[in-house]
Amino acid sequence: MNDKKRQRHIAYEVLVILGQLALLTYITRLWPILLLVILGIFVAALRLLFLSSQKVEPVRPLPSLPPPRQPPTERDLQSAAYTIIQCRITQILSAKFPEARWIWENPRAMEDILAGNPTYVLLNRAGGYRRGRVVIQQFQVVDIVFDEKQPTPTPSTPVPAPDPDPARNPAPPAPVPEDDEEPMPENFGPLAFNWVESHVIDLNEQCNEAVAEGLSEYLIPAQELPVTESWDAICEALIHSDFRGAHCCDDGIIIEIEQ
Numbered sequence: 001m002n003d004k005k006r007q008r009h010i011a012y013e014v015l016v017i018l019g020q021l022a023l024l025t026y027i028t029r030l031w032p033i034l035l036l037v038i039l040g041i042f043v044a045a046l047r048l049l050f051l052s053s054q055k056v057e058p059v060r061p062l063p064s065l066p067p068p069r070q071p072p073t074e075r076d077l078q079s080a081a082y083t084i085i086q087c088r089i090t091q092i093l094s095a096k097f098p099e100a101r102w103i104w105e106n107p108r109a110m111e112d113i114l115a116g117n118p119t120y121v122l123l124n125r126a127g128g129y130r131r132g133r134v135v136i137q138q139f140q141v142v143d144i145v146f147d148e149k150q151p152t153p154t155p156s157t158p159v160p161a162p163d164p165d166p167a168r169n170p171a172p173p174a175p176v177p178e179d180d181e182e183p184m185p186e187n188f189g190p191l192a193f194n195w196v197e198s199h200v201i202d203l204n205e206q207c208n209e210a211v212a213e214g215l216s217e218y219l220i221p222a223q224e225l226p227v228t229e230s231w232d233a234i235c236e237a238l239i240h241s242d243f244r245g246a247h248c249c250d251d252g253i254i255i256e257i258e259q
Contacts, residue, residue: 008051015044081139082110088141089121089134100126101227107199113139122194124226130190191226192233196241203243207257217245220253 018041025034072080093100105120106112112119119134121144126132129146136142196203203220210218225231231248238246238255245256 004051008048011044011048011051015041015048018044078110078114082113085113085134085136085139085141089144092141092144093123093126097126100124102126102132103195103226105131105194105198107202122191122198124188124191124230188226188230188233189237191230192237195226195230195234196237200241203238203255207243207255210257216257218255218257219249219251220255222252225252 018037022034022037022041025031025037089102093102101124102121105122109119113136119136121132121134123129123132123146126146131147132144133147134141134144203218207218222228225234231253235246235248235253238253243255244258245254247254247256
């Protein structure tokens with residue numbers, strides 16, 4: 001028993017004794033002593049009331065719970081599936097052609113995927129293949145079926161008829177080792193033309209929005225463009241499609257808008 005409980009017990013016993021004493025003095029008609037006893041009862045009652053009061057401790061507020069997480073919407077699931085599909089296409093192409101690059105033939109490829117329409121990609125550095133159909137089943141990329149390779153034209157040189165006189169026949173040139181041959185520059189013209197043709201509607205809409213906002217140029221970010229080596233060819237294709245002032249920069253291609 002702690003000190004406070006002990007004092008409260010003593011006050012309670014004193015109050016009981018004073019009560020009995022008050023009853024005794026009332027019976028014996030000892031009025032002066034009865035007044036003193038009543039005063040003692042009052043003091044003992046106050047003391048007992050003070051000792052019986054408990055200290056009120058402030059209640060700390062509970063930490064607020066985080067807001068409940070909203071379940072993913074249908075649009076969130078579609079965006080996640082679209083990202084997985086693009087990663088899977090890159091994995092399949094990289095396994096077959098490590099330096100392959102690709103873009104969607106239709107910039108609204110997600111709509112074709114949701115509608116179940118055939119979906120195609122434009123290829124570059126893919127062993128001569130320029131186009132492939134993406135086989136998708138239940139939002140999973142199964143395979144990529146390539147179109148026929150485009151033959152690379154090789155110029156044919158006429159072989160002169162041998163001279164009957166052996167002294168006049170020049171010796172054939174020594175064959176050049178394959179390691180010393182200079183690589184032929186890759187032609188990005190078809191890729192640039194197909195990219196511009198498939199994105200021309202979106203580019204017109206973006207340029208119109210830029211004009212409405214009072215901007216003088218529109219940037220095509222590098223994430224939406226094919227390989228960096230093809231940007232010059234894409235600029236030329238854009239200029240031929242009336243997007244004048246198209247030029248390359250570090251972040252992509254800038255289209256200057258005529259006010």
